[in-house]
Amino acid sequence: MDFDTGELSERKKLILKSIIEAHIKLGEPVGSKYLMQEANIPYSSATIRNEMAELEELGYLEQPHTSAGRVPSELGYRFYVDSLVQEYDMTTKEAAELNKMLSVKMSEIDKILDNATKVASAITNYTALSLRPRPSSIMIKRYETVYLDSRSFVLIMIASAQDTVKTKNVKLPFDVTKDDIAKLSEVLNDVLAGVSVDNINISLMMRMESEMPGCPELVGIVVKSIYETMNELGSEIKFEGVNRLLQYPEYKDIDKLQKMLSAIEDKDDIVKAVSTIDQSDDETKVFIGSENMVKIMDDSTLIYKNLKLNGKTIGAIGIIGPCRMDYSKVLSTIDKLSDEINHLSENNLLPGALREDKD
C-alpha cells in the first residue's frame, strides 16, 4: 500500500501506462489477464487486479461495468499526456512526405475544379468528385508484349512517371500469330516510346502499320489501349463532401459505408471507370447502380459531366450518391455549373487559367 503522497508508485505507473497504451491500441477495456500475459507485467493477475482497483479509486481508471476490464478515465489520459507519454520519432519517410505535401501548389485549373466540386457538393448535398485529366506530358517509356493465344495478348507499359507499370489484357476480333505480337512490341518501342499522348497522330500510326506488314489491323486497337492507359495514369481525382453520404440511410449500414469509402479512398477503380468516358463528350452521363463500372459501387449512382473552358475539356465533375438520388436537382446543378464555368472564361475572370494548364 502506498503512502498517499499524491505520487504513484512505479508499479502503478507501469500498470497505468500499459493499460492506456493497450487501450489506445485495441480500443477495448483492458483486463488483468491481458496485462500479465501480453503486456509482460511481472506480477500475477491478482496483484495487478489489486493495483487496478486502487488506480480506479484514485480516479485514473474506470470500469464500464462490473465484469469488464478497466478503461482510462479522463484523469488517466491527462496524467498520461502530462507525464507518461514518450516522444514519437517520425520516420524519415513520414517527414519527407510531410515536406512534400506542404509545398504542393495548385494550378488555376485545379482551383476551378476544386471550387466546382465544393459547390456541387454543397448544393446537391451529395458527395462530389472532380477529375483532372492527365497532363499532356505523360508518356510510356517502354512496351512489352506477352502472347496468350491467337485472339489475346498482354500489353505491358512502363510509364515515365515514377516508373509505374501498367498491364492491359487486349482481346482481338481476329487471329494473330506469336510473331505478330513479338513484332508489335518491337515496333511500339521503335515508334511510340517516349512520345506523349497528344503527339500520337495518324502519321505515326501509319508508320507503324507499314512496319507491321503481317498484321496492320493491330495498330489501331493497341493505340486505343495505350491511350486509355495514359488517361488513367495521369488522372487526378478529388472528392468533396464525403461525409454527406452519412445522411442517407443506405449508408447507415457501416459496412456499405465502408465499402463506398474504401472505393473513394482507393481512387484507382473510380479513375479507371471514369477514364473510359470520352473526354470530348458534352452530355451529362448517368450511371445507375450496376451500370456503374466500379463493381463495389453497384448500388450507388454516379452522375458525370465533362467541364469545358473555352471549348477545351479541362476536366470533369461528378456526383456520387444512392440510386434514389434527387436526379432532378443533381442534373440541373451539374448543368448549371458547367455553363457557369464556361462563362467564367468568357468574362475573363480567370486570366491565365489556360496558360497554367500543363504542369
Added chain:
Amino acid sequence: MDFDTGELSERKKLILKSIIEAHIKLGEPVGSKYLMQEANIPYSSATIRNEMAELEELGYLEQPHTSAGRVPSELGYRFYVDSLVQEYDMTTKEAAELNKMLSVKMSEIDKILDNATKVASAITNYTALSLRPRPSSIMIKRYETVYLDSRSFVLIMIASAQDTVKTKNVKLPFDVTKDDIAKLSEVLNDVLAGVSVDNINISLMMRMESEMPGCPELVGIVVKSIYETMNELGSEIKFEGVNRLLQYPEYKDIDKLQKMLSAIEDKDDIVKAVSTIDQSDDETKVFIGSENMVKIMDDSTLIYKNLKLNGKTIGAIGIIGPCRMDYSKVLSTIDKLSDEINHLSENNLLPGALREDKD
C-alpha cells in the same frame, strides 16, 4: 391490361413516378396504402397493388421481401431519368450562391493552412481542422447594452460583416448600476464603433475609462468580451479527413458519429471554443473529453496548436479523435508541422504570403 407494346399506360407511369419520387424522398419501400393516401393516386390500394405487380413483372419495380412495399429497380430509375424526370428550377438564391462560391479565391495563408490540415490528417490518420483567425478588418459598428441585475448585463454587438448580431452575457465581479450600463453603451459607441480589433489599444481604453468616472473597471472586462466576439465572428474553420473518424470503433455507433459530424458541420460551437484560446500561445494544447469546450464532443480529444509564420500567428491547426488517441504520434506530428511551416517562411518558399494576409 396493356398490350405489350413496350409503352406504359399513363396510369402506370403515374404510379411509377410516384413510387420513385416517394422512395427518393423517404428512402423506404413504398406501399400501396401510402400511394393512395399520401401521393393522391385516385384508385384504391387494391388497384394500385395490381398495377404495382405488373410494373414489377415488367422489371421497373422490385420487392425487397414478400411483405414489403416496392422499390424502384435500376430499370425503373433508368426509365425515370430518361423520360419521367422534370427539370428542377434552381432558385435564384441557389444560383447566386453557386456563382459566389465559384469565384472564391484563396489567399496564400489559406493555402498553407489547407495544406497543413491535409498533411496532419493524412499522417495522423485522424480528422484535422484549421482555424483562420479573423481578418484584422473586422469591426463592430454599433453597441447596445441591456441591464440585467447589479452583477450582469447583456452586450449586443452589430458587426460590419453582413450586419451579424452577436450577444454576450457579461457577468461582473462587482456591483454596477443601471446608469453605469447605459453610460457604457454610450461610451462604446463613441470610442469603439467602427474601430477594428487590432486598433483597440491602451490609449482608447484609457479614454473610455476617463469617460466613465462611475465605473472605470467595466472597461477592461467589456473589451475582453468584445475581443472574443470579434475572434469568433471572423474566424473560418475547415476540416479535413472527416471520414477517418469511421475507422475508430468509438464512432461505429452511428449516433455518436452523427453527433460528432453535426458538431463539425455546425462549426459554430467549435469556432467559439477554439477562439477562446489565446492566439499568441505557443504551446500545444490537449483537451481531453469534457475538458473540451464543445459539450457535444465530450468524449473526444482535441489537440490544438497555433501556427506562426515569421513570428506572426497566421492561424491554428487541430486534430480531433477519440480520447484514446495516439497522443505520442499526434503531438509530434503537430509540432513537426508547425516547425516546418516556420521554415517555409525562412526559406522564402512562399513569397508574398504575408502580403495577402488581410483579405
Added chain:
DNA sequence: ATTTAGCAGTCAAACAAAAAGAGTGCTAAA
C-alpha cells in the same frame, strides 16, 4: 507483509424463441 491461486458473483454480449406489424396476393362482390 506481499503475493498468488482459486472460486463465487456479476453483467454484457450472443443467441434463440415468440409476438407484433406491415404489406402483399388473391377471391369474391360491387
Added chain:
DNA sequence: TTTAGCACTCTTTTTGTTTGACTGCTAAAT
C-alpha cells in the same frame, strides 16, 4: 374494371436464456 376483405409471408421488435469475461474476496504460500 374496380374494390373490400382476409389469409399469408416475412421483417422487426421484444423477451428470455445461455455463455463467457473479468472482477473481488478469501485463504494459502512466499
